[in-house]
Amino acid sequence: MCTETNYNPTSLSLLERARGGDETAWEMIATIYAPLVYRWVSRYSLQSSDTTDILQNIFQTVHRKLDDFQHDQRCGSFRSWLKSITRSRVMDFFRARQKQDQAAGGTDAWQQLQAQPEVTSNPQELREEMAEVYHRALQILEQDFSDNVVKAFLRFEIDNVPASEVADELGMTRDAVYAAKKRVLNRLREELSGLL
Secondary structure, eight states: OOOOOOOOGGGSOHHHHHHTTOHHHHHHHHHHHHHHHHHHHHTTOOOHHHHHHHHHHHHHHHHHHGGGOOOBTTTBOHHHHHHHHHHHHHHHHHHHHHHHHHHTTOOHHHHHHHHOOOOOOOHHHHHHHHHHHHHHHHHHHGGGSOHHHHHHHIIIIISOOOHHHHHHHHTOOHHHHHHHHHHHHHHHHHHTTTTO
16 A cells, blocks of 8 residues: 655755656756856867767766766765766767778877867866856756845855845845855755755
């Protein structure tokens, strides 16, 4: 006999729901992270059609291996895992192209592969990347918050505007700005648990 439970789908993070086969959760993860992956792939100066193919390959790999990802200090963050898959798929692309070029008598792809630097992020770039992730996640979760709460969070947490200035801009108190930050961060951490 089945007993009714108080199951709340929002109590599970996107990662947990995607691992459980929830295609909507998977699509949300892809929506949040696709622009970031596109940014990484576009650094390799590929043709548009090649970039599209590589992006599809990356997200097929991520979807297939999502259960393998473990978020912890030893294994690293989802972003690092995703970046590693991205570099691997790009290198696979260049290796395949090298084989084609060698079969045709050329070595252009091999030279391109050798010229590709390791894509690393400096602290400023990492902040920008995380700001992008927050923005896209907030677009998905915007119905959970009032406009002022979202604006306060973005101005204070992402744009690094002092709380007193944000409060003045939005007609809020400083305490309300701090509360907005806390509320949004808590919701993002809950929804993106394991992904941030």
